[in-house]
Amino acid sequence: MAIEVKDIHVSYSGKQVVKDINFSFETGKLIGIIGPNGAGKSTLMKAVLGLIPKDHGSVSFYGKPISEVRKNIAYLPQRSAIDWDFPILVRDVVLTGTYPKLGLFKRPRKKEKQFATKCLEKVGMEDFSNNQIGELSGGQQQRVFLARALAQEADYFFLDEPFVGIDVASERVIIDILKNLRDEGKTIFVVHHDLSKVEAYFDDIILINKELYGAGPVKHVYQPETMNKCYQMDVQFMQGLGVGV
Numbered sequence: 001m002a003i004e005v006k007d008i009h010v011s012y013s014g015k016q017v018v019k020d021i022n023f024s025f026e027t028g029k030l031i032g033i034i035g036p037n038g039a040g041k042s043t044l045m046k047a048v049l050g051l052i053p054k055d056h057g058s059v060s061f062y063g064k065p066i067s068e069v070r071k072n073i074a075y076l077p078q079r080s081a082i083d084w085d086f087p088i089l090v091r092d093v094v095l096t097g098t099y100p101k102l103g104l105f106k107r108p109r110k111k112e113k114q115f116a117t118k119c120l121e122k123v124g125m126e127d128f129s130n131n132q133i134g135e136l137s138g139g140q141q142q143r144v145f146l147a148r149a150l151a152q153e154a155d156y157f158f159l160d161e162p163f164v165g166i167d168v169a170s171e172r173v174i175i176d177i178l179k180n181l182r183d184e185g186k187t188i189f190v191v192h193h194d195l196s197k198v199e200a201y202f203d204d205i206i207l208i209n210k211e212l213y214g215a216g217p218v219k220h221v222y223q224p225e226t227m228n229k230c231y232q233m234d235v236q237f238m239q240g241l242g243v244g245v
Contacts (some may be wrong), residue, residue, distance in 0.1 A: 002027040002187065003156075007174065008057030010040070010047045016210070019044045021057070023206055023215035027087055027155070031180040032218075036231050039209040040058055041191045042078065042160050043121040048189075049075055049158060069156075069169035071100045074149035076159040079142065084134045090144050093118055097151025119147040124173055139170025146174055154200045157181065157188040184194070 009233040018040035025031060033041045046052045048059050050066045061069045072157045076098070097119070098112040108116075123143040133141060142162055158217055159177070163171045178188050184201070188204075192198070198205060198218060205221050207213040212229040214221035 002062055006046060006058045008044070008047055009024065009055040010043055012051065016193050018208065019211050021208065021212050023212065024092045025187065025204060027162055027187045028182060028185045029203050030178055030188045032190050032198055032205045033208070034192050034195070034198060034205055035208040039198070041208060044208060045160055045189065045191055049073065062133050072155040073153040074154035074157045076145050076149055076162060078160045079138065079165060085119065086133070088133055089129070090125065090131050090133055091116060091120070092145055094147045094151050097148040102151060102217055115227060116151050119150040122150060123147045137167065139166035142166050144175060144192055146177060157186060159188070160191045161193065162190060
């Protein structure tokens with residue numbers, strides 16, 4: 001398998017947040033990480049990426065630890081984790097995506113700057129390249145950071161709640177780009193909360209609530225009995241009310 005996660009356990013201040021997480025996926029998948037609020041979705045993503053310590057467990061990419069493939073991984077954190085007041089232009093935000101493959105002490109050249117512009121064009125934000133990032137709307141900011149991820153030319157993309165607090169048009173642009181990346185053979189993990197869009201957005205899902213309730217194709221995991229166990233509620237009833245859990 002391209003990505004293997006084995007027996008991940010994570011605790012905060014002695015309290016177990018996620019436990020016994022095991023899954024594996026091949027490349028070329030768009031994978032949703034779903035579960036109720038407080039289920040440990042973001043914690044799981046950060047643990048997989050080595051951004052927080054694990055109690056134990058392992059993660060491998062084609063048999064290699066993340067330390068050997070980090071340059072091939074793009075990570076888009078939750079919007080709340082980003083300092084939007086930092087004085088930086090949109091074009092420079094995207095340009096930082098080229099840094100990992102430039103190497104130490106090398107500055108972006110004309111080629112990298114042109115590529116950053118192309119990435120902005122892909123997300124429909126080229127007209128805002130000279131704006132401060134803090135001047136943009138939530139959806140525009142998220143598109144810019146997706147352009148930054150594209151500039152990394154990564155093989156694996158990890159996005160934590162990319163659709164929270166953004167407009168419908170931006171969400172449509174982002175999911176279309178993610179599907180295109182999937183079709184190019186990239187592998188994308190998305191922490192997601194809106195159950196009404198699971199079937200339309202993802203090939204596979206990881207369903208967790210502290211522990212794993214299922215991992216695999218949407219049509220196999222996204223079943224009423226499994227969902228109700230994970231959410232401990234009648235998910236179909238909640239969806240009928242138009243609630244994104």
